[in-house]
Amino acid sequence: MSFSALPTEYRDRILQMRVHGYSLEEIAAHLGIPKKDAKGVVREVMEDLMESQSESRDETVALEISRLELLMKSLEERVKKGAYEAINAMLKLMERHAKLRGLDAPTKTASMVFSNMTDEELNLAARRLGLKSDPPLLENKNGPD
Numbered sequence: 580m581s582f583s584a585l586p587t588e589y590r591d592r593i594l595q596m597r598v599h600g601y602s603l604e605e606i607a608a609h610l611g612i613p614k615k616d617a618k619g620v621v622r623e624v625m626e627d628l629m630e631s632q633s634e635s636r637d638e639t640v641a642l643e644i645s646r647l648e649l650l651m652k653s654l655e656e657r658v659k660k661g662a663y664e665a666i667n668a669m670l671k672l673m674e675r676h677a678k679l680r681g682l683d684a685p686t687k688t689a690s691m692v693f694s695n696m697t698d699e700e701l702n703l704a705a706r707r708l709g710l711k712s713d714p715p716l717l718e719n720k721n722g723p724d
Contacts, residue, residue: 590624593610594624606620640679644676647675
């Protein structure tokens with residue numbers, strides 16, 4: 580059974596049933612088809628939904644980017660003249676523009692795990708980082724050296 584052959588109201592009903600937690604067996608019984616066919620139909624309905632949402636998102640992002648670019652273009656002359664409000668607005672628009680285009684990806688930072696380090700290892704790490712360790716950051720548990 581092909582999803583595309585089903586009437587729109589039928590497809591909508593299948594999607595509603597799945598969203599509301601109906602099992603494949605219940606959907607198959609409702610459609611009067613074998614469970615394996617119901618599984619295929621549900622998969623097609625879900626794939627179509629995901630595709631339409633993806634296209635919708637891409638269209639929305641493209642529209643928003645176009646709007647931002649128009650607004651930025653309208654501010655150019657005032658920014659060139661040094662108008663504080665225009666510069667501030669331009670910076671906010673540029674921030675939003677970069678986010679929509681995915682240019683502000685999160686940066687990875689290195690981290691050190693200190694919980695398993697001995698006092699000596701912590702003091703050595705502090706010296707490597709340029710931190711003063713005199714007196715040592717952690718006292719040696721065995722007493723002074």
